[in-house]
Amino acid sequence: MKISVIIPVYNAEKYVLQAVESVLQFDEVHEIILVEDKSPDDALRVCQQIAEKYGRVKLYQHPDKENHGAGASRNLGIEKSTGDFIAFLDADDYFLPNRFDAERELFKDPGVEGVYGALGVHYYSERAKEQYYQLFGDRLTTVYKEHQPKDVFRGQIHMLGSFGLFSIDTLTIRRDSLIKKMDCLFKTHLRLHEDTEFLFRLSYYLDLYPGTIDKAIAMRGVHENNRITKVAVKTVDPSISRTLLWKEVKSWSQKEEGISEDVKLHIKRMHRSFEIARAPAIKKWGMIFRYLLTDYTSIRSGLYNINFRHSLI
Incomplete structure (x- = not known):
């Protein structure tokens, strides 16, 4: 397996090194693509230092060096990727050592176009936990039981509460299938929930299989300044x-x-x-x-x- 891991970076100077180093532990990872999206903090300098230190890390910005959002940043990462498989990671999240355990076996079957797993929760501070525990808890973000690929799209759309959702952080896809079968990649005009919309369409076009869904293979980092918690406190409606x-x-x-x-x-x-x-x-x-x-x-x-x-x- 040659995996390209795409990490959009925005306002994550404190966390991006941890994210990168959590990916570097895997020999299957061919490259880590950082797409710095005009962060207001010092993330660009941190990313430059990381790229200089680690040969597998490649750093990009948008051609105009402006902010375009996570969807556009992931699209750019896909465009620049050279691996046979693509995985995603948010810059304030991180992979666990079992991240690709199921994928190593499942992708031996050429009919498997994508594999998804379970996402856990990590609170970076007690304040973040106090503020957002009611929202995230200690729950896994996952599809709750194994389903055939033909049922994944309907399950996510039509039985959202009982079927469950998987996360972009726990998804691994065959690059050729993604490029050939998707009508488009991430919708760049959506600045929030663009990953949910992408996963809905992906599960319609590609055959996605459950990997490790009973325990976390990656962790969502919850802190005071990430996009989702800003939504929770209504800086965005x-x-x-x-x-x-x-x-x-x-x-x-x-x-x-x-x-x-x-x-x-x-x-x-x-x-x-x-x-x-x-x-x-x-x-x-x-x-x-x-x-x-x-x-x-x-x-x-x-x-x-x-x-x-x-x-x-």
Whole structure:
């Protein structure tokens, strides 16, 4: 196996070295691609030092050296990658020693196009744990039991609460399959939940298999300054970002003839539920009344699925 690990770097000067060194422990890793995204901190200098120290580390910036977001940074990393397989890691997260144990065996089968595993949680400080334990807990982010590839897309979309989600940090993909089969890579206009949208489409186009899902193979680093915790304290309105996510999924699904009508309807309901959730009170009740008159099943499902919003974080 020759694996390219892509790490988008933004505002992560304190954490990126740990991320890189957690990847360097694996002989299968052919290269580590850092894409520095005009960080406001000193991350660029730290990345330059890392690239000078380790021969397997390659450092890139966007051509205009401006900030383009995690999706665009991952796209650039994919473009620059030369390995047969691609894995991703956020700059404030890290791999565990068992990260590729299942992948070594599963990828011996050429029909396996991707493998996913379980993500754990690490709190970098007691303050972060106090603030965000209710959000993340000590739970694994994972698909809860083994499923056939044909069931992964429907399971993530249609049974979000019971099926579970896997994380970009625990995904390994055949590069050729990704390039040949995906309609596009990460959607660069989505600044949040772009990885969730990507994983939905990926599970539709590629045959993805469960690897290690009963214990963590990588750790999510939770601290006061990462993107998700900023969403949690509402410096970015989460209802808007999630509405945009499901709007994007809805737009894509309507163009795909192979997606069943019940799944398309469920996606439409999810988008509708977030539109209702972020509407002002007077408008919200008007929307609910209108939907009750036209589609009781839809609005009931939409309101119910508001409870699963936390699953997308």
